[in-house]
Each structure stands twice: as structure tokens, then as C-alpha cells.
Amino acid sequence: MNQRPSRRGRWLLLLVPLVLGVGGLLLSVGLIRPGPGAEDSSASGPESPGIAQAEPPPRGPVRPSPGVLAQQPGQPALSPEEAEREAQRQLWEKRLARARFTLDSYRQSTRYPHDSRPISEHPDLVYPSSPERKQSLDKEQRDVSLKLKQEKVYVVGDEVVRFFVGCENANTGQPLPCEVHSAVAREAPHMTQGGQTAPVPLDFNDTGRNGDEVAGDGMWTGSFQPSRQGFAMFEGTLRIEFRVRAGSTEGGAFFDIVFTPAAPATFTGKVREVVEQGSLRLYVGLQVRKPGRYVMAGRLDDEAGVPFAYVDFNEELEAGAREVKLSVFGLMIHDKNPDFPLRLRDVEGFLLREQGDPDRELMKGLYGYVHATQQYTVDRFSPDEWTSEERQRYLDEYAKDVKEAEDALNDLSGQPGNPKAP
Numbered sequence: 001m002n003q004r005p006s007r008r009g010r011w012l013l014l015l016v017p018l019v020l021g022v023g024g025l026l027l028s029v030g031l032i033r034p035g036p037g038a039e040d041s042s043a044s045g046p047e048s049p050g051i052a053q054a055e056p057p058p059r060g061p062v063r064p065s066p067g068v069l070a071q072q073p074g075q076p077a078l079s080p081e082e083a084e085r086e087a088q089r090q091l092w093e094k095r096l097a098r099a100r101f102t103l104d105s106y107r108q109s110t111r112y113p114h115d116s117r118p119i120s121e122h123p124d125l126v127y128p129s130s131p132e133r134k135q136s137l138d139k140e141q142r143d144v145s146l147k148l149k150q151e152k153v154y155v156v157g158d159e160v161v162r163f164f165v166g167c168e169n170a171n172t173g174q175p176l177p178c179e180v181h182s183a184v185a186r187e188a189p190h191m192t193q194g195g196q197t198a199p200v201p202l203d204f205n206d207t208g209r210n211g212d213e214v215a216g217d218g219m220w221t222g223s224f225q226p227s228r229q230g231f232a233m234f235e236g237t238l239r240i241e242f243r244v245r246a247g248s249t250e251g252g253a254f255f256d257i258v259f260t261p262a263a264p265a266t267f268t269g270k271v272r273e274v275v276e277q278g279s280l281r282l283y284v285g286l287q288v289r290k291p292g293r294y295v296m297a298g299r300l301d302d303e304a305g306v307p308f309a310y311v312d313f314n315e316e317l318e319a320g321a322r323e324v325k326l327s328v329f330g331l332m333i334h335d336k337n338p339d340f341p342l343r344l345r346d347v348e349g350f351l352l353r354e355q356g357d358p359d360r361e362l363m364k365g366l367y368g369y370v371h372a373t374q375q376y377t378v379d380r381f382s383p384d385e386w387t388s389e390e391r392q393r394y395l396d397e398y399a400k401d402v403k404e405a406e407d408a409l410n411d412l413s414g415q416p417g418n419p420k421a422p
Contacts, residue, residue, distance in 0.1 A: 089412045096405035103398035110394075113386045116279070116329040118336060119299060119310040126299065126307050128346050128367065129153045137167065137178075137244055137251040144178075144246045145170040146253055147219075154350075156260045156362045158227045162211045163255050165204060165220045167246045176246055180204035180220040183242035185229065188256060191236050191357070200230040202240060226259045235261055236358050260362040264290035264351040265317070267363065271344065271371035272323070278330040278382020282311075282344055282371065283323040290361070291319045296349035298326050298370075302338035309342075313349075324349070330381035337378060344371040 078086065112118075119126055130151060137144040147166040155161050167178035186199040204222040208215030211223035226238060240255040268285035275281070284298070297312040311326040328342065346367055350360040 085412055089409065092405050092408040092412065096402065096409060099398065099401040099405050103395070103402055106394060106398055107385075110391050111385045112329045112332050113327070113388075115312050115314070116327045116332060117310050118332065119307045122310045125297070125310055128348060128365065135253060136170065137246055138249045139251070141249055143170050144168075144176060144249050146244060146251075148253060148255070150255050150257070153257055154260075154348075154362045154365075155226060155257050156263050156364045158225065159364065160211075160223055160225045161257055163204075163222045163224070163240060165222075165242065165244060165253075166218050167244065175218050177218060178220075178244055178246035180222070180242050180244050183222055183240060185224055185226070185231070185238055185240050187234065188237035188239045197230060197234060202229075202242075204242065224257075226257075227261060231259060232261060234259060235361075258358055258360075258362070260350075260358075260360075263363045264288070264292070264361045265294065265322075265349070265363055267347065267349075267366050268321075269366065269370070273371070273373055275376070275380055278384065280328040280330075280333070280342075280373065280376070280381065282326045282328070282373075284326060284344075284347060284366075284370075285321070285323055286349075286363075288317050288319050288322050290351060291317060293317075293352045294324070294349055295352055295360075296324050296326075296347065296363075298347040299345050300328060300342045301345060303341055303343075304339060305343075306338075308336065308338045329386065331383055331385060333381045334378055334383045340375045341373045343369050343373070345369045 130149070131153065132147075132149040134145050134147055136142045137146050145168050147164075147168060149164040151162045152159075165178075165180050167176040168174060169176055183202040183204050184199040185202055187197055202222050202224055203210060204220045205212050206216060206218065206220045210221070212219075212221035222240070222242070224240060226232075226234065231238060236259065238257050238259050240257070241252065242254070243250065243252045265286050265288040268287060270285040272283040272285070273280065274283070282298075284296075288294075293315070294317050295312070295314050297310065299307060300309040300311065302308050309328055309332065311328060313324045313326060317324075326344070326347075346365065347370055348365040349363040351363075353359050353361065
């Protein structure tokens with residue numbers, strides 16, 4: 001016999017579907033989230049067509065795709081016009097950085113004149129040229145190396161030049177006994193009129209004579225005086241070729257020198273110093289035999305002998321008694337603050353030829369210390385940068401590049417005061 005439900009039961013039966021319907025509605029609009037591990041039975045799976053699935057939020061920083069400007073979280077997307085404007089702004093920022101770097105670099109590198117520079121800029125010119133090198137005695141075996149050195153490259157008048165030859169193990173660097181068994185001096189092969197003078201035999205020894213300093217030390221020494229050994233009338237490059245034997249290994253090598261038989265001018269050895277226009281000037285006396293453009297250079301050390309400055313001269317000189325001005329720039333003294341007195345040393349020079357080989361006529365250098373200056377305090381010299389018409393022209397051009405980039409950025413950012421600002 002069927003029994004009817006009570007009134008309360010009937011109400012419960014009516015409320016159950018109502019509660020389930022409201023719950024489904026709330027889940028569908030996201031007001032109620034299923035707990036961890038729960039699945040939303042109303043969501044379609046990956047295979048369900050036509051319904052997009054929400055992706056989990058990415059971990060770590062979001063990187064824009066190439067060519068797309070990144071948007072900050074919470075900011076609206078840029079319009080095409082705004083994106084183009086932002087790209088232009090970034091481009092001009094890079095141009096501005098480059099223009100400022102160029103301007104600052106040029107200003108810094110030209111604060112001193114070209115004829116008065118820190119010697120640290122010329123590490124290869126701290127001392128006069130005295131080349132040293134190593135090479136294999138035999139190109140095939142390569143187990144024996146030659147140690148080669150020459151006192152100078154440029155030889156003038158009756159000057160003598162020495163050459164040094166030694167051997168060592170190419171792998172360990174240990175000295176090896178060897179012998180220079182033949183040597184000759186001849187005109188270098190590249191000379192346009194080479195071969196007109198016969199080769200002259202030279203003597204290398206390790207006996208403590210003819211320029212060799214220590215007998216039996218393994219360093220073979222050869223001395224050469226071109227003016228008295230067959231080349232008094234020659235001018236140009238001479239080559240000293242020699243053969244070396246070390247045990248069963250034998251090979252050859254050579255040295256080159258540039259020879260001037262008669263100097264176009266000579267240094268008198270006198271140096272006059274004066275403070276002019278905020279810089280220290282050293283006037284080196286010389287007697288000019290042949291007029292023309294002379295190039296000269298000297299080095300200065302501080303009181304302790306630390307190399308400080310490289311100074312040079314490049315001007316036309318007339319024949320007769322003359323002075324060469326070597327300038328130590330005032331701002332460089334301020335910046336480097338060397339200990340006085342400064343000492344001038346190793347002054348070299350030559351007459352520049354407009355054409356021909358060689359391209360110069362050499363002078364006998366003043367080697368060693370030539371002059372010591374007086375004591376000075378830094379305030380005797382000017383702290384101003386060097387100026388010239390050419391330098392200012394370059395500074396103005398580089399400054400224009402900076403201003404162009406700054407104006408473009410102001411225009412793009414819409415700063416007040418810019419005529420194109422909105």
C-alpha cells in the first residue's frame with residue numbers, strides 16, 4: 001500500500017533540485033570554486049570542440065616576442081601609433097648614448113696637444129729602438145731557437161752598431177752552445193740600386209773582444225761601422241746576414257739597419273727651459289746644414305726616473321743655428337703631477353724627404369740624460385685644455401649630434417616647452 005509523503009517531506013523534495021540548480025549557476029559564473037582536486041563536471045575536456053580552455057598563469061617574468069613591445073601588468077595595450085612612438089624613443093635613446101660617448105671620448109683624448117703626450121700612450125717609444133726577437137735556427141727541426149738583438153736600427157756617420165746572437169732550447173729555454181761561423185754586410189735586397197757595393201765580411205766572437213762584453217757566455221757579438229767598412233758613400237738599408245751552427249743543426253738569419261753617411265743637422269747639446277703660455281718649454285739647440293722639414297722627439301722622466309712624457313717636434317727649419325721647441329703641456333703636469341726636476345733624455349731626429357728611399361736623413365741622437373729642469377710647483381702651469389680650430393670644429397659637430405638626439409627625445413616624450421609637444 002503506497003503512502004503519501006508528509007508535508008515536510010514534500011517541501012524537502014522541492015528544495016533539493018532548487019539548491020542543486022543554484023549551486024550549478026554559481027559554479028558556472030565562478031563565484032564558487034571547486035576545492036583542490038575537484039573537477040568541474042560542467043567544463044568540457046580538451047577534446048570538446050568550440051570551448052576555449054583557460055591556461056595556467058606563466059611562471060617567471062614575461063618576455064615579449066621579437067618586435068613586440070612588452071606591456072607592464074595592469075597597463076592597457078599600446079595602439080600601433082603608440083608602439084611606433086615607443087620604438088622611436090628607444091632608438092633615439094641609443095643614438096643619444098652613442099653621441100655622448102663620442103663627444104666625451106674625443107674631448108678626453110684631445111685635452112693635450114699632439115706634440116705633448118703621456119708616454120704611457122706610446123709604450124713602444126719609451127726607449128729608443130733596440131729590437132729583440134727569437135726565431136727557429138732550422139725551419140724543419142725547430143728544437144733550437146736563435147736569440148737576436150741589435151743596439152739600434154738607425155746609424156749615422158761614423159757610429160758603430162753591435163749585434164748579439166745566442167741559442168737556446170726551443171722547449172725549455174735553456175741556453176745552448178752555438179757558433180756564428182760566417183757573416184757579411186751587404187745592401188738590402190729591396191734597395192732600388194742594390195748590388196753596386198760588394199758584400200763585406202764581418203766578425204762575430206764570444207771571446208770578450210771587438211765589442212763582446214763577456215767571453216764564453218754563449219752570446220756572440222758582432223760590431224759594424226758602415227762608414228769605415230765599405231759603405232762610406234752608401235745611404236739606405238744595409239743587411240747583416242750570418243750563419244749559425246748549434247751541434248748538428250745549422251741555419252741563418254739577418255739584421256737590418258738604416259744608414260745615413262752625413263747628418264743633415266747636429267745637436268749642440270744645449271737646452272734652454274722657460275715657462276710659456278702655461279706650459280714648460282725646452283728649447284734644444286742644433287746646427288742645421290740642410291733646410292727642410294725636421295721631425296724630432298724626446299722623452300722625459302720624473303725625479304725618480306719613471307717615464308713621464310713623450311714630446312715631439314715637426315716643423316720646417318732653415319739652415320743655420322736653430323732651436324727645437326719641445327713642450328710639456330701644463331694640464332698634463334696638473335693631471336699626472338710628476339715629481340720635479342724632470343729629466344730630458346734620448347732625443348732623436350731626422351730630415352723628412354718628400355720622396356725616395358730611404359724617406360729620411362738621420363741625425364745623431366742625444367742618448368742618455370740631456371737636461372734636468374728646475375724645481376716647479378704645479379700652480380706655475382695652466383690647468384686649461386688644449387684648444388685649436390680643428391679640435392673646436394670637431395667638438396661642435398659632436399655636440400650637434402648630442403643636441404639632435406636630445407631634441408628628438410624631448411619631442412617624443414612631449415615635454416613642456418617643446419614646440420611639437422601636445
